[in-house]
Every structure is written in C-alpha cells, then in structure tokens.
Amino acid sequence: MYAPRIPRTTVVRKLLRLARHPIPTFTQYGREYGANFLLHVGGERITHFTTDAEVARHVLQRNHRNYEKSEIQTDQMGRYLGFGLLTNSGNDWLRQRRLIQPGFHRKRLAALTTEMQSVITEECQQAAEQPSIDLFRFTRQLAFDIIVRALFTDGFGERETRRLHSILDKLQAYIIYPIRLPMLRRPLRWAGLERKHLALARESRQLVQRHIDRRKLRSTCDPAPNDLLQMLLDSRYEDTGEPMEDRQLVDEILILFAAGYETTANALAWTVWLLLRHPTEHERLRTSEEPGYLTQVIEESMRLYPPAWITDRVALGPDTANGFTIDKGVTLGLFIYGIHHSPQYYDEPEAFRPDRMHPDAKQQRHPFSYLPFGGGPRLCIGQHFAMLEMQLALRHLVDHYTVEAVGELPVPEPKPYVTLHQDRPVRVRLRPRTPG
Numbered sequence: 001m002y003a004p005r006i007p008r009t010t011v012v013r014k015l016l017r018l019a020r021h022p023i024p025t026f027t028q029y030g031r032e033y034g035a036n037f038l039l040h041v042g043g044e045r046i047t048h049f050t051t052d053a054e055v056a057r058h059v060l061q062r063n064h065r066n067y068e069k070s071e072i073q074t075d076q077m078g079r080y081l082g083f084g085l086l087t088n089s090g091n092d093w094l095r096q097r098r099l100i101q102p103g104f105h106r107k108r109l110a111a112l113t114t115e116m117q118s119v120i121t122e123e124c125q126q127a128a129e130q131p132s133i134d135l136f137r138f139t140r141q142l143a144f145d146i147i148v149r150a151l152f153t154d155g156f157g158e159r160e161t162r163r164l165h166s167i168l169d170k171l172q173a174y175i176i177y178p179i180r181l182p183m184l185r186r187p188l189r190w191a192g193l194e195r196k197h198l199a200l201a202r203e204s205r206q207l208v209q210r211h212i213d214r215r216k217l218r219s220t221c222d223p224a225p226n227d228l229l230q231m232l233l234d235s236r237y238e239d240t241g242e243p244m245e246d247r248q249l250v251d252e253i254l255i256l257f258a259a260g261y262e263t264t265a266n267a268l269a270w271t272v273w274l275l276l277r278h279p280t281e282h283e284r285l286r287t288s289e290e291p292g293y294l295t296q297v298i299e300e301s302m303r304l305y306p307p308a309w310i311t312d313r314v315a316l317g318p319d320t321a322n323g324f325t326i327d328k329g330v331t332l333g334l335f336i337y338g339i340h341h342s343p344q345y346y347d348e349p350e351a352f353r354p355d356r357m358h359p360d361a362k363q364q365r366h367p368f369s370y371l372p373f374g375g376g377p378r379l380c381i382g383q384h385f386a387m388l389e390m391q392l393a394l395r396h397l398v399d400h401y402t403v404e405a406v407g408e409l410p411v412p413e414p415k416p417y418v419t420l421h422q423d424r425p426v427r428v429r430l431r432p433r434t435p436g
C-alpha cells in the first residue's frame with residue numbers, strides 16, 4: 001500500500017509557502033493526509049514524508065542498509081563543508097565512523113569537562129558585564145568556543161577563532177538556498193555567490209590545516225594535549241594501521257564544527273527561553289535535588305524544538321516500511337519535528353512538561369518517537385558531548401545567575417534553517433546571584 005499522494009497541483013500552488021514555512025505546511029499536510037504522505041518536490045522527485053515512529057525505526061535502524069542520505073546531505077553540503085562523517089556515505093563513512101567513535105565515548109569526554117567549564121565560566125562572566133545580551137548570539141559564541149577548545153586545547157587564537165566562526169556561519173546560511181529552491185542554483189552561480197562561498201570554504205580549510213601543522217611540529221618532549229585533535233591524529237585504521245590523511249582530517253574537523261555548534265547553540269537558546277517562560281519549572285530546576293531534572297528539561301526542550309528538525313534518506317531498493325510501499329529511489333523525509341509534536345506519542349504535544357522525559361515515562365513510548373540525535377548506526381556522534389556541554393552551561397547559569405528577559409519576553413516561532421532557529425531576537429540580562 002502506498003501512502004496517500006498529495007496532488008501535484010496542491011503542491012505547486014503552495015510551493016512558495018512550502019519553501020518559506022516548511023514546518024506549518026508539512027504539519028497541515030499531516031493533519032489532512034495522515035502520518036505518511038507522498039509529495040512531489042520539484043520535477044519528478046517523490047518524497048515520502050513521515051511522522052510515523054515505526055517508519056523512522058525501519059529506515060534508520062531495522063533496514064538501514066537499504067537507505068542512504070540524499071545528495072543534499074552529502075554532495076551539496078560536502079562541497080562547502082567537506083566530506084566528514086556527517087556528509088560521507090557507504091564504506092568510507094563506516095571506516096571513518098569506526099575510527100572516530102572511540103574518541104566520543106562518554107568516559108573520554110569527561111577529560112574535556114574542565115576545558116568546557118572554563119569557557120562557560122569566562123563567557124557568562126563577560127555576558128554579565130553587559131547591560132543585556134542577545135540570547136542566541138551568546139549561546140552561539142559559547143558553543144563555538146567550546147568546540148574550538150575541545151579540539152585545540154592549546155588554543156586557536158582569538159582572531160582566527162572569530163574568522164572561522166564567521167565563515168562557518170556564512171556557509172551554513174548560504175547552503176540552505178540552493179537546497180530549498182533548486183531553481184536558484186544557476187542564478188546564484190551567475191551572481192558569483194557560489195564562487196565566493198567556495199573561496200570561504202577553502203579559507204576555512206587553510207585555517208584548520210595551519211593548526212594541524214603546528215600541532216604536528218610540537219616538541220615531543222611536551223605532553224600531548226588530551227583533546228579531540230590529538231585523538232584524531234593518534235587514531236589508526238583497523239585494516240592498514242595507518243593514520244588519517246591530512247585532507248580527511250580537515251574534513252572531519254570542519255564537520256565537527258558544522259554539526260556541533262549551531263545545533264547545541266539552538267538547543268541552549270530554546271532551553272533558556274523555555275525556562276524564562278515557565279517560572280515554576282525554572283524554580284524547580286534551581287532548587288531541585290534531583291540530578292536528573294536538568295537532563296529532563298534539556299530533553300523536553302529538544303522535543304519541542306529539535307535543532308535537527310528533519311533528515312532524509314533515499315531508498316536504494318524497493319522496500320516496505322510499516323506496511324507502506326517504498327519504491328527504489330524514493331526520498332524519505334523523516335520529519336523529526338512532526339514526530340515530536342505528534343499527538344499519537346505525546347498528550348498535549350505543545351506543552352512544556354519536563355516530567356515526560358523521566359526515564360519511566362520514556363519507557364512507555366515508542367523508542368523512535370524521540371529523535372533529537374537521530375537513530376540507528378548514524379546516531380549523532382556528538383550526543384554525549386552536546387549533553388555534557390548543555391548540562392554544564394545550564395547548571396552554571398542557573399546556579400550563579402538570575403537570568404531575566406529585558407522587557408516583555410518575546411514568543412519566537414521556530415525558523416527552520418539547516419537547524420531550528422528562533423525567528424526573532426530574545427534579549428536577556430544575567431545578574432550574578434549573591435550566595436545564600
């Protein structure tokens with residue numbers, strides 16, 4: 001049985017709305033057609049959209065060998081961000097994943113706690129010296145500086161850090177246009193924008209390469225830094241015993257940046273905003289003795305506002321997922337935001353209720369009804385890193401500062417770029433709390 005198909009005329013009529021406001025458009029289609037529906041997006045390409053946790057489990061885990069990421073997530077993003085884990089596929093991906101995975105083990109990451117904590121302490125202090133700050137700018141800089149420090153504990157340099165951050169922001173903002181509106185690809189090229197962004201991508205590679213070279217020249221008498229770069233440099237392929245080539249190393253580092261800071265920054269910004277909007281939960285977090293409550297708050301925030309709000313896969317061969325026929329070549333649009341907001345899995349899905357993330361409550365739900373970090377073998381490699389970073393940052397903010405909105409707290413709508421932003425600025429003030 002095929003999922004119901006949305007008539008092409010309906011799609012064409014709503015194309016602009018779909019490009020501008022994909023979340024409400026998909027949500028409305030879901031209401032009208034059900035948790036699975038087929039959609040023509042441009043030309044002959046058919047996408048099977050789903051908010052069905054069982055279909056997601058089938059595609060990401062049960063029969064993952066039949067599915068690969070689309071060329072949007074591999075070739076198109078890879079042109080600018082390089083071919084690291086996130087944009088790689090097939091055997092190459094598996095070889096890289098095996099190599100890198102041990103470095104992201106929870107125990108290995110514990111060694112980075114002190115580094116993370118010192119960036120957090122420093123940047124909160126600086127923020128508290130300002131009369132007010134833009135929340136997302138603050139979390140973005142924090143998350144960027146944390147990943148820089150985790151990769152290069154011996155320093156990347158203030159000016160070069162800012163330059164790399166600015167380039168990656170520009171690349172992420174640009175990439176979305178040719179993806180959303182493929183008809184823009186040629187005009188963007190004619191306008192010279194493609195060339196400009198490819199030049200920025202080259203510059204970012206050179207910046208990273210310089211720091212790799214510097215590390216390699218380090219005197220062997222000094223103790224090796226215990227950071228992610230060193231882990232990548234020291235790792236060896238199982239089959240050949242060889243280390244990664246520099247080109248691949250640069251790709252992997254750039255992908256850790258690209259995948260790691262905007263996602264975390266968005267999750268942190270939404271979480272702080274939710275706490276400002278929900279004083280009872282905020283107070284409970286501040287006074288709570290339960291260590292797990294902080295995790296529940298972060299998890300519930302990422303349910304409502306999953307930074308990675310959608311992902312895709314293409315079927316390599318014909319298949320059936322939860323009773324639905326999937327033809328070879330069909331793209332699966334796994335609408336993570338839609339799954340997280342589905343009344344099928346969550347009562348009053350729009351309500352912020354950290355208690356639903358209590359381990360006992362989670363046990364009762366479909367394991368693929370909550371996918372902020374994806375699922376199956378391509379599960380986010382930075383999951384523990386991100387959770388550690390967010391826990392440290394929020395704990396520090398809540399324990400040491402009173403965070404308050406400047407003026408009336410705005411109610412931002414989620415704005416889907418590559419990750420899920422807030423559609424308007426939220427200004428806050430950090431006031432140091434006096435102990436006792």
Ligand code: HEM
Binds near residue numbers: 264382
């Ligand atoms: C709240 C923060 C984060 C969220 C919500 C998030 C979300 C995700 C999701 C959903 C995927 C899977 C995409 C798919 O299967 O199509 C993914 C993959 C990935 N993430 Fe994250 N991520 C976060 C933080 C990080 C951090 C901090 C790092 C690195 C330090 C990172 C590195 C990666 C990489 C390398 C992949 C590709 C893994 C692979 O395909 O083998 N992420 N992330």
